Amino acid sequence: MVRNEVFRRLTAAALRILAVAAAYFVAGRIGLLQQVVVGGAKVTPLWPPTGIALTCLLILGPRIWPGIAIGTLLVISTIGPLNSASVAIAAGNTLAPVCSYLMLRRVGFRIELDRLRDGVVLVFLGALAGMLISATVGSFALLLIGSLPASGFCATWSAWWVGDAMGVLVITPLLLALYTFRRPTAIRPYQWVEPPLLVMVTTVVTLIGTRSTLHLLFLVFPVLIWAALRYQLMGAAPCVLVISVVAVRAAVDGVGPFTGHSTLAVMFTLQALNGAAALTALLLAALIAEQRNTYFRIEQACIGLAEVVARLAPGEDVHRWPPEDEDRPGDRPGEH
Structure with a gap:
């Protein structure tokens, strides 16, 4: 045995x-x-x-x-x-x-x-x-x-x-x-559209930035910010991979902003782009995730505190948490 x-x-x-x-x-x-x-x-x-x-x-x-x-x-x-x-x-x-x-x-x-x-x-x-x-x-x-x-x-x-x-x-x-x-427990139908759209936009923008002679490499950063804000690492990491692969291919082919430069200059430009994209996506995604986790822990602590107060004063009119009757963004009269 x-x-x-x-x-x-x-x-x-x-x-x-x-x-x-x-x-x-x-x-x-x-x-x-x-x-x-x-x-x-x-x-x-x-x-x-x-x-x-x-x-x-x-x-x-x-x-x-x-x-x-x-x-x-x-x-x-x-x-x-x-x-x-x-x-x-x-x-x-x-x-x-x-x-x-x-x-x-x-x-x-x-x-x-x-x-x-x-x-x-x-x-x-x-x-x-x-x-x-x-x-x-x-x-x-x-x-x-x-x-x-x-x-x-x-x-x-x-x-x-x-x-x-x-x-x-x-x-x-x-x-x-x-x-x-x-996997989230509840996903609305329109939420299935945004991730593939994000990847397609990243691909198109990167192709434009790496194949054009107008030095438009900076266009990838708004897309990375969009991905990190919406989906944190799960959205930002695939976009960084797309940017890196497309940029490496353009550098090897010697097109766009990589035209007419020495190998060392091309490598420097390429790695500056890849490094900046990876750093932006990774650190921003981690920061957003940390802030969301902090908010969640604060909310759970408030819920627990409200339950303790309700048990200590069962006859009192204790306010529930989270507040149900207060106006919150997206719940104001006339908003749906």
């Missing part, structure tokens, strides 16, 4: 590790579709596997780290033969999300991302700080085996770091939003 239980646990753990490796590999292959050469090395402006790796660690725990290492080696094996640098890169790509996970857990990060502090620590600890490890280890590994010239180290390192960080900022909030999503 004990052996069967141990066998089931080991089998479940192995399956989780293999699932993480498969997800990392698929995301890596997708990320490699948009490669650019910076400083003599191939890098990706957006590396989705880092976001998947950190999300899996946050949801499944640190024991799935072998899946990240296996997934990294599988991705590298599709590019070229495995060597000492491949092992070093796999170690760096595994250690970076694990360190990000440990730092986030240390500061009490919540996967619901319903507090402003959660958004802030995900940006600065989960993305910017943690991904320094993978970029540093990977760049030094390529430098030591001669695949990267010394003159291109800084450019490659910065592009590698930003690409890994963007993977966390774009992918992790989206996956956490999907994981923690709870």
Whole structure:
């Protein structure tokens, strides 16, 4: 009986590790579709596997780290033969999300991302700080085996770091939003129309901003604000993903505001857009969610206080909470 239980646990753990490796590999292959050469090395402006790796660690725990290492080696094996640098890169790509996970857990990060502090620590600890490890280890590994010239180290390192960080900022909030999503109990028919409309508007606006030579990239921010105000992270995260994918495609094609610039200038413009969009959406969504949760807790406290007063003075005319007869926005005479 004990052996069967141990066998089931080991089998479940192995399956989780293999699932993480498969997800990392698929995301890596997708990320490699948009490669650019910076400083003599191939890098990706957006590396989705880092976001998947950190999300899996946050949801499944640190024991799935072998899946990240296996997934990294599988991705590298599709590019070229495995060597000492491949092992070093796999170690760096595994250690970076694990360190990000440990730092986030240390500061009490919540996967619901319903507090402003959660958004802030995900940006600065989960993305910017943690991904320094993978970029540093990977760049030094390529430098030591001669695949990267010394003159291109800084450019490659910065592009590698930003690409890994963007993977966390774009992918992790989206996956956490999907994981923690709870379907509302009552949805009016017109409310089914707004989310797909929001995604379509985001796509159209981003296409206009990234394909036009008039430098209209700023048009994406009102849409992001709309998404964050209406649906918090569940609405903002998909919009950030759409913006990032469309912008990366335009940068690789060298069209719109990315025309006629050097690779470094294009990468700087692209990552400035992606970073600003991710920060705006993530922090605003977290702030709105925190304010709503605060209001809900205050309302519940008032309801509880009213019930206590009603029990202490059963014969008194105790006002109910929330007030039923007072005029509230949307309930004034003549409004429906």
